[in-house]
Amino acid sequence: MLDLTSLTELLAQPCKIVITTHHKPDGDAMGSSLGLYNYLIQQGHHVKVITPTDYPEFLTWMPGNEEVIIYTDNTELSAQLVADAALIFCLDFNALSRINELGVLVGQSSAYKVMIDHHLEPEDFDDYRHWDINACAAAQLVYDFIVNVLQKPEYINKDVATCLYTGIMTDSASFRLPNTTSDVHRIVANLIDAGANNSRIHELVYNSASENRLRFLGHCLANCLEILPEYHTAIIAVNKADLQRFDINTGDTEGIVNYALSIATIRLAAFIVERTDRVKLSLRSKAEFPANEICKKYFNGGGHRNAAGGHSETSLEETVQKFKNILPEYKKLLVQ
Known part of the structure; x- marks a missing residue:
């Protein structure tokens, strides 16, 4: 030491x-x-x-x-x-x-x-x-x-x-x-x-976004956003083809999860994206909800209570379903 x-x-x-x-x-x-x-x-x-x-x-x-x-x-x-x-x-x-x-x-x-x-x-x-x-x-x-x-x-x-x-x-x-x-x-x-x-x-x-990044954000909000009102949760799931279509570079997906969390009724937001080697998750939460616990327990990750990340070796669809299957365990915290 x-x-x-x-x-x-x-x-x-x-x-x-x-x-x-x-x-x-x-x-x-x-x-x-x-x-x-x-x-x-x-x-x-x-x-x-x-x-x-x-x-x-x-x-x-x-x-x-x-x-x-x-x-x-x-x-x-x-x-x-x-x-x-x-x-x-x-x-x-x-x-x-x-x-x-x-x-x-x-x-x-x-x-x-x-x-x-x-x-x-x-x-x-x-x-x-x-x-x-x-x-x-x-x-x-x-x-x-x-x-x-x-x-x-x-x-x-x-x-x-x-x-x-x-x-x-x-x-x-x-x-x-x-x-x-x-x-x-x-x-x-x-x-x-x-x-x-x-x-x-x-x-x-x-204020330095590219046109592609802004159009990609619009695509995410218009076509990829899913609301689960019974769990006060929002999911944005993006596949690899969309990343290629909009020519997404390092950093272009940063902060998108916060748009889902900005909805008044949402307490937990997930941005789930299919990368070349694995599926990455970025979670954001409000108040005392432990986003880091979900990432550590289920998605090989961790972080802070309100901002955490992880990854999955399964497909995008399977990862999204796994995330949804976890939500009942946290329902009391999400709907309080």
Whole structure:
């Protein structure tokens, strides 16, 4: 294990550092990773961000993005960087399986591993942990790590602030979720004071859709949305042919499940999509309904109470039916 004193001493001199985050990184994954990256390079460290896979185009504008290495495109370089690292920061994930093949390399590495995360039930692969399930985003915890743990608030410059603001904004659903506390708003205010342009960030993330993506959204709502009123549940199920028809790219399906949840009577929404290798599920819920429990128990996944994900090895039709068959077990929670 690595205590805070030892970690601080290690960070006191330039060293080789790798930052990685989960498969198919979202705004919080990239915001927290690049926020930490922009902090560490100010200290003179040799830092590389390695993502397990590609990520949405609407996140590629963030400061430092040009230095990101995608593992699936650069396996040999990634392996060498992990092998040479003295420190590996693991952001926004709590199990090495969440970074796919990269997890094997990280697990085998002799580098000290630092987890900064807010998901339930972390695995014990890390040497130092900055973890809080009540945090609204990993980016919030990176801010706390820099400001309160390392006590380096003066290094929250415009680039750091921009990335961390993006992570907090996206993982809090634009500051709408219950864990967007007054402390979160104070952090966000500090990030704006440090140079984060909140309106511009919102524009880059949420108002940069392609025409295909917008037409695909219309198709999902008009033709794929199914309401189960007896369970206050909505399902959007999309097959592989529709993804090809609308030329859907990484990130284009993000957030669609929230449209189903926005219906007043709906307490649980599912976006179920047929991918090349498996069927993926994204669940969103209101109030205390445990979407993460369904994903963990039935769909090889997990997440937060109100936002979780999983996958199925069966067909799209069988997965949808399995999801429907589970609902009677949760009827009391759904109709209360």
